[in-house]
Amino acid sequence: MNVTRRQFFRVCAAGLGGSSIAMMGFSPTAALAEVRTFKLARATETRNTCPYCSVSCGLLIYSTGDKSKNSQAEIIHIEGDPDNPVNRGSLCPKGAGLRDMVQSPNRLKWPEVREAGSTEWKKISWNEAIDRITKHMKADRDANFMTQNKDGVTVNRWPTTGFLASSAACNEAGYLSVKVLRSLGMTTLDTQARI
Numbered sequence: 001m002n003v004t005r006r007q008f009f010r011v012c013a014a015g016l017g018g019s020s021i022a023m024m025g026f027s028p029t030a031a032l033a034e035v036r037t038f039k040l041a042r043a044t045e046t047r048n049t050c051p052y053c054s055v056s057c058g059l060l061i062y063s064t065g066d067k068s069k070n071s072q073a074e075i076i077h078i079e080g081d082p083d084n085p086v087n088r089g090s091l092c093p094k095g096a097g098l099r100d101m102v103q104s105p106n107r108l109k110w111p112e113v114r115e116a117g118s119t120e121w122k123k124i125s126w127n128e129a130i131d132r133i134t135k136h137m138k139a140d141r142d143a144n145f146m147t148q149n150k151d152g153v154t155v156n157r158w159p160t161t162g163f164l165a166s167s168a169a170c171n172e173a174g175y176l177s178v179k180v181l182r183s184l185g186m187t188t189l190d191t192q193a194r195i
């Protein structure tokens with residue numbers, strides 16, 4: 001390997017700097033661990049699941065503040081949960097950037113509706129959203145439920161409305177979702193795992 005005089009001095013300076021720091025009792029690894037400890041010392045740790053895909057990696061979410069008048073709760077750090085058997089502390093780039101998604105000004109935090117003929121989205125309450133969804137579902141099912149196919153075979157299906165559930169939900173929630181939707185005759189249900 002050819003090393004120029006300039007490269008030689010640069011390597012020597014870096015090595016000398018590193019060994020001097022180590023001789024002063026600072027290990028770079030230990031120093032990084034210390035910084036992390038200080039940063040998270042007063043934070044609240046909350047376990048959660050990454051919402052992006054069906055892998056459902058475990059997360060540790062660190063936040064400061066509380067709901068008192070004097071402070072505002074804020075997430076300051078998110079990392080993989082080393083105790084979670086799914087990901088053992090690792091996260092893919094999407095999961096590693098989760099804090100940006102959580103704190104994005106573009107994140108939708110409430111239901112919105114765009115009325116027929118309108119170009120504007122309007123904020124509505126969760127109760128109103130659930131009422132409206134229920135009414136739309138009932139009207140569509142009443143209009144399109146099929147008891148038999150064209151050959152006279154009993155099918156009892158509702159093919160005109162689909163349901164997108166969460167792939168990060170627990171087994172019990174998934175089981176209940178499928179039971180309720182199939183009992184209504186819905187044939188199209190999926191999760192974001194395939195998106």
Ligand code: SF4
Nearest residue numbers: 050053056057092095
């Ligand atoms: S961290 Fe990546 S792999 Fe894990 S659930 Fe999130 S998106 Fe999926």
